[in-house]
Amino acid sequence: MKKVRVRFAPSPTGFMHVGNARTALFNYLFARHNKGDFILRIEDTDLERHNEDAVKAIFETLNWLTLDYDEVYRQSKRFDIYKKYVDYLLEKGLAYECYCTKEELEKMREEQLKRGEPPRYTGKCRNLTPEEKERLRKEGRKPVIRFKVPENEIIAWDDLVKGHLEFNSSNIGGDFVIVRSNGIPVYNFVVVVDDHLMNITHVIRGEDHISNTPKQILLYKAFGWEIPKFAHLPIILGKDRSKLSKRHGSTSVEEFRKKGYLPESLINFLALLGWYPNEELYKKLASKKEHVEIFTKEELIELFDLKDVNPAPAVFDTTKLDFINEYFIRKLDLDTLYKHLLEFVKVRKDIDIKEENNRLLIKYKNEIYETDKDTFFKAIELTRNYYTTLEDVFVYLKELLKDEYEIDENALKFLRENEDSLKVINAFYEKIKNLEEVLSKEIFKKLVKEIQKELKVKGKRLYMPLRIALTGKMQGLELDALVEFLGKDRVLKRLENFLRKVENA
Numbered sequence: 001m002k003k004v005r006v007r008f009a010p011s012p013t014g015f016m017h018v019g020n021a022r023t024a025l026f027n028y029l030f031a032r033h034n035k036g037d038f039i040l041r042i043e044d045t046d047l048e049r050h051n052e053d054a055v056k057a058i059f060e061t062l063n064w065l066t067l068d069y070d071e072v073y074r075q076s077k078r079f080d081i082y083k084k085y086v087d088y089l090l091e092k093g094l095a096y097e098c099y100c101t102k103e104e105l106e107k108m109r110e111e112q113l114k115r116g117e118p119p120r121y122t123g124k125c126r127n128l129t130p131e132e133k134e135r136l137r138k139e140g141r142k143p144v145i146r147f148k149v150p151e152n153e154i155i156a157w158d159d160l161v162k163g164h165l166e167f168n169s170s171n172i173g174g175d176f177v178i179v180r181s182n183g184i185p186v187y188n189f190v191v192v193v194d195d196h197l198m199n200i201t202h203v204i205r206g207e208d209h210i211s212n213t214p215k216q217i218l219l220y221k222a223f224g225w226e227i228p229k230f231a232h233l234p235i236i237l238g239k240d241r242s243k244l245s246k247r248h249g250s251t252s253v254e255e256f257r258k259k260g261y262l263p264e265s266l267i268n269f270l271a272l273l274g275w276y277p278n279e280e281l282y283k284k285l286a287s288k289k290e291h292v293e294i295f296t297k298e299e300l301i302e303l304f305d306l307k308d309v310n311p312a313p314a315v316f317d318t319t320k321l322d323f324i325n326e327y328f329i330r331k332l333d334l335d336t337l338y339k340h341l342l343e344f345v346k347v348r349k350d351i352d353i354k355e356e357n358n359r360l361l362i363k364y365k366n367e368i369y370e371t372d373k374d375t376f377f378k379a380i381e382l383t384r385n386y387y388t389t390l391e392d393v394f395v396y397l398k399e400l401l402k403d404e405y406e407i408d409e410n411a412l413k414f415l416r417e418n419e420d421s422l423k424v425i426n427a428f429y430e431k432i433k434n435l436e437e438v439l440s441k442e443i444f445k446k447l448v449k450e451i452q453k454e455l456k457v458k459g460k461r462l463y464m465p466l467r468i469a470l471t472g473k474m475q476g477l478e479l480d481a482l483v484e485f486l487g488k489d490r491v492l493k494r495l496e497n498f499l500r501k502v503e504n505a
Contacts, residue, residue: 007194010058029301038067042058121173147222149215149218160307162210202306213232234312241313260393261389337380364394383477404497406472424465427455429499468498470494
């Protein structure tokens, strides 16, 4: 049995779309599940659209997603290889030079549409004589090279996702271009040469490539090469069931990375876009799992099979991504989470962490604060259940690490409308000031009960003034956890700052 070899072959024209990332992931999972090879091939023959920054982004994205590849190729380094196979088709009479101008092709297309026919190349240059070619060259025309498409041939294959598919060769647009007039070979040609020379066994790609497949199969047959198995993945739709686009929000991996999503979460989420594991196989795992839709990369490798890919469109729902991200943030060990934070700040200009001698200098937007690493880790442990993305780490850290804060307008309104508020805060301040024990959650609850009895206040009128005095906000962490983390001295400092602000207001 041949060793499984698959390839992810992106064109470097911009940041990687989530659809491309899913294609990379499915290729990777299939290769690793079958103990095969996962190949990265940069399809950079379109020099006009080529973007070297986008090449860099492809490598960075795959590395960030931990989709390790076994071999790397760049098509722009392989032009000499392609020329040899173009020459073979020309010599065998399976391809020919076409001198038609853009204007001639457009006129041909318009006439066909007027007659109600689908546009196709008519084969006008198929049988040019050497003299006619010479005359056209003297006019300054530079030919493209077209592949001769046989008439009325049924081109069929059993797609591993879409099932049996077939096309009539007369309906694929006529003789198609394999080399542009500038001498650069086109996608449909080079992909066949590369897949053959790289011994690709399975071509796993988006369903938008289905229309390319008949042309590629014809080329395989022309060369007498073995045709790989094809698997065309379902399209990804937005929640409104239209094709996923920027109007649905973030669509590139880079955008999700900048928002603070973890690679583990994005891998898990992308895997579920059109795939779900075989029920029997999954049952063996399920008893050990906390949630049915949470998968590690290792579990995905164990479970992945193309037979379980749904041919119907997949819906991109970021609500599920948020849930998965929250889960991984809660469950990852702190050292791993910290490494993710250091990677996250690299792609954000407004957030930074600098570490020196166990001290951390943290920049979040326009603020800078300092702490030690142990306190930083304790703060994360205390607040991680509130995070949806890694950016939330810094939102909550600010509440824990900065004793200076602005009082929210709604909080001030609450204080003005509840006359007991300042009495509660002053009573709490006096009790903390005279406290001799360590300020724990239990001690905090005991002191609050005492204030409740003394002032005859309870519920929101009791707890909200304390929250506002300690944070300036009406929402946030559980108060008992907050005061235990801050400790007596910092609680007193915050209360004093608050009372000073209120007096000066």
